[in-house]
Amino acid sequence: MRTPLASSPTDNPDGPPLILDQVSVSFNTSKGPARAVNDVSLTLAQGEILGLVGESGSGKSTLAFTVMGLLPDGARVDSGQIRVMGKDLYHLDPEVLRDFRWKGISMVFQSAMNALNPVLTVQDHIFDTLRSHDPNITDEKARQRMLELLDLVKIDARRARSFPHELSGGMKQRVVLAIAMVFNPPVLLMDEPTTALDVVVQRSILNQVREIQAERKMAILFISHDFSLVRSLAHRVAIMYAGRIVEITASLGKSDAHHPYTEGLMRAIPELSEDEVTISGIPGNPPDLLHLPTGCPFHPRCPVAFDRCRTEVPPMLQVQGNLVACHQYSRSGEESDHGLE
Amino acid sequence: MRFFLNRLGFLLISIWAALTVNFLIPRMMPGNPVDAILAHFQSEGAPLGPNALHALEQQFGVAHSSIWSQYLGYLQNLLHGQLGTSITYYPLTVTQVIERSLPWTLGLAGTATIISVLLGTFLGVYAAWHRGTRIDAGLTTVTMFTSAIPYFWIALILVYLFGFELHWFPQFHAFSTLPPGVAWWKFALDILYHAVLPGATIVISAIGGWLVGMRNNMIQTLGEDYVTFARARGVRNRRLMIAYAARNAILPNLTGFAMAIGFVVGGALLTEIVFSYPGIGMQLLTAVENEDYPLMQGIFLIIALAVLLANFFVEMVYGFLDPRARQGE
Numbered sequence: 046m047r048t049p050l051a052s053s054p055t056d057n058p059d060g061p062p063l064i065l066d067q068v069s070v071s072f073n074t075s076k077g078p079a080r081a082v083n084d085v086s087l088t089l090a091q092g093e094i095l096g097l098v099g100e101s102g103s104g105k106s107t108l109a110f111t112v113m114g115l116l117p118d119g120a121r122v123d124s125g126q127i128r129v130m131g132k133d134l135y136h137l138d139p140e141v142l143r144d145f146r147w148k149g150i151s152m153v154f155q156s157a158m159n160a161l162n163p164v165l166t167v168q169d170h171i172f173d174t175l176r177s178h179d180p181n182i183t184d185e186k187a188r189q190r191m192l193e194l195l196d197l198v199k200i201d202a203r204r205a206r207s208f209p210h211e212l213s214g215g216m217k218q219r220v221v222l223a224i225a226m227v228f229n230p231p232v233l234l235m236d237e238p239t240t241a242l243d244v245v246v247q248r249s250i251l252n253q254v255r256e257i258q259a260e261r262k263m264a265i266l267f268i269s270h271d272f273s274l275v276r277s278l279a280h281r282v283a284i285m286y287a288g289r290i291v292e293i294t295a296s297l298g299k300s301d302a303h304h305p306y307t308e309g310l311m312r313a314i315p316e317l318s319e320d321e322v323t324i325s326g327i328p329g330n331p332p333d334l335l336h337l338p339t340g341c342p343f344h345p346r347c348p349v350a351f352d353r354c355r356t357e358v359p360p361m362l363q364v365q366g367n368l369v370a371c372h373q374y375s376r377s378g379e380e381s382d383h384g385l386e
Numbered sequence: 387m388r389f390f391l392n393r394l395g396f397l398l399i400s401i402w403a404a405l406t407v408n409f410l411i412p413r414m415m416p417g418n419p420v421d422a423i424l425a426h427f428q429s430e431g432a433p434l435g436p437n438a439l440h441a442l443e444q445q446f447g448v449a450h451s452s453i454w455s456q457y458l459g460y461l462q463n464l465l466h467g468q469l470g471t472s473i474t475y476y477p478l479t480v481t482q483v484i485e486r487s488l489p490w491t492l493g494l495a496g497t498a499t500i501i502s503v504l505l506g507t508f509l510g511v512y513a514a515w516h517r518g519t520r521i522d523a524g525l526t527t528v529t530m531f532t533s534a535i536p537y538f539w540i541a542l543i544l545v546y547l548f549g550f551e552l553h554w555f556p557q558f559h560a561f562s563t564l565p566p567g568v569a570w571w572k573f574a575l576d577i578l579y580h581a582v583l584p585g586a587t588i589v590i591s592a593i594g595g596w597l598v599g600m601r602n603n604m605i606q607t608l609g610e611d612y613v614t615f616a617r618a619r620g621v622r623n624r625r626l627m628i629a630y631a632a633r634n635a636i637l638p639n640l641t642g643f644a645m646a647i648g649f650v651v652g653g654a655l656l657t658e659i660v661f662s663y664p665g666i667g668m669q670l671l672t673a674v675e676n677e678d679y680p681l682m683q684g685i686f687l688i689i690a691l692a693v694l695l696a697n698f699f700v701e702m703v704y705g706f707l708d709p710r711a712r713q714g715e
């Protein structure tokens with residue numbers, strides 16, 4: 046399963062666990078609608094970890110909440126289709142949806158620090174989750190499941206009676222991960238699960254995610270703005286810019302063909318070469334969602350932009366096995382190899 | 387348990403401080419309260435006997451013993467429930483006067499306050515859950531209006547409409563003179579009947595604050611990540627509303643509850659006056675009008691104790707509801 050894009054979504058439950066087809070989402074703001082997710086198409090294959098990388102505000106969390114069907118008031122899906130395990134969450138009966146969420150798809154929130162109710166213990170959280178889907182579960186069974194889960198994320202069983210304020214940041218993150226794994230869902234969305242943690246804790250949690258994924262084989266959409274972290278974890282990486290996916294790539298080698306934005310991101314990673322550290326970024330700022338540039342959203346910052354970039358949104362092109370939305374790869378022979386060194 | 391002992395210790399120290407302040411204030415007042423009292427009695431043509439004079443001097447520290455032995459005597463009297471003799475109701479003691487009026491105040495203002503807190507909180511939760519709907523807008527507008535009307539105005543309007551014009555409810559007093567030997571439940575109904583208008587005054591004027599406060603806290607907690615996370619996990623609406631949103635939204639309100647319950651004893655003054663209700667508030671007014679210092683002092687002491695006890699009680703509830711408070715110190 047390395048085809049990055051399904052041509053059209055299906056109701057086939059044996060197909061890819063997560064399919065997004067041309068999904069657009071906007072927020073109602075006082076100054077008009079702001080497109081936070083723009084024409085996004087993605088497919089998550091069974092057992093795959095797909096990284097989703099982008100600057101702050103590029104729409105990663107909005108995309109995750111859209112998939113969960115948990116957009117806040119004032120946000121709406123303008124167009125497109127989403128299939129989770131073959132189901133269209135936006136056309137499910139509310140009670141069926143309530144039950145399907147967490148069993149079919151679960152999510153680790155960006156702010157694990159605030160994802161736990163301050164007045165409930167770890168055990169309360171896990172029991173609540175179990176009982177919401179199986180009201181008749183016995184205490185004994187629920188307890189057993191809880192112990193398995195705590196063991197899975199390597200938290201001492203005595204912590205079951207702890208309140209969130211008694212846990213460290215890393216422990217809270219593990220608890221949230223344990224809660225996400227309550228029903229072993231086939232699809233897991235992880236929204237910057239380690240951003241607020243120090244490097245050591247971050248590494249140990251990522252190793253845990255890797256281990257759990259290797260064992261349970263769920264498909265993971267792993268959101269981060271840390272390019273190097275995602276590169277080491279994911280099978281493929283999708284790059285998001287101003288609400289659009291501009292590249293989906295399995296190879297992040299320097300020599301491959303990439304979107305100019307991806308190249309900029311790769312350059313922004315500090316590089317230890319011989320004695321000097323070089324950090325170079327992308328000049329300029331991401332666009333205002335209320336006044337998106339015409340054509341390619343990246344063109345005002347793009348070093349290789351040309352006329353067409355300013356007028357026409359580039360389609361996804363298959364370039365050396367990657368999917369790249371950039372006009373420079375569709376130019377005819379005579380204008381080619383400009384900025385492709 | 388440690389939390390409980392800790393708070394209990396704090397309560398005892400605060401009570402001691404309140405008692406001491408109550409002892410010191412009349413001794414630091416300019417002028418001599420005993421002279422004022424004597425003048426009062428003389429003008430009424432009923433001069434006090436030497437015994438009564440001595441008792442008064444004892445109580446207000448005009449006595450010639452050292453302040454320390456006065457203090458010890460004062461504490462000892464308090465232990466035996468002796469707060470001195472009321473001047474207005476002579477020869478009744480202050481304790482007796484308070485014993486007669488406190489139940490009326492607790493029964494009326496206490497019940498009315500609890501009703502407005504519970505009802506306001508419940509409606510606030512409901513309005514927040516249905517925020518943006520017509521029910522929410524209706525509740526918020528109506529209670530904004532009622533809490534903007536001055537308190538005694540509501541009392542006067544209620545008396546005029548339902549007492550004077552419509553004769554649905556009695557205008558004054560806590561009970562009527564019933565023939566002797568009447569069944570106890572008839573008497574109870576009579577008391578309830580008399581309590582409707584003053585009780586409604588308190589509820590109407592207080593409920594808006596609780597409703598709006600709870601609604602705003604609740605809207606805030608509904609936006610918290612732990613609520614969204616719970617919704618994502620499939621937690622059912624009822625549990626989401628109560629255990630996740632309301633349980634956290636109520637915490638900032640608890641301090642307000644403590645104040646409100648504490649002020650029940652002293653706070654129903656205006657209602658009691660409008661309705662000639664024989665509670666502590668009425669007695670305080672009488673005491674002030676008659677320069678009845680012993681009674682005033684006794685009532686202030688009771689009010690202070692009520693505030694402290696209410697605070698203690700609410701802190702216990704807080705510790706029960708919020709694990710972070712339990713752990714502190």
Ligand SMILES: Nc1ncnc2c1ncn2[C@@H]1O[C@H](COP(=O)(O)OP(=O)(O)OP(=O)(O)O)[C@@H](O)[C@H]1O
Pocket residue numbers: 072073074079081099100101102103104105106107108117119155270334
């Ligand atoms: N409730 C909201 N109302 C209006 N606009 C919003 C709302 N939530 C997000 N946005 C806007 O949508 C865009 C995308 O936000 P989103 O949180 O999805 O970004 P992100 O990629 O997750 O960023 P980060 O890395 O900081 O988490 C931003 O421009 C943001 O301002």
Ligand SMILES: [Mg+2]
Pocket residue numbers: 105106107155236
């Ligand atoms: Mg985000």
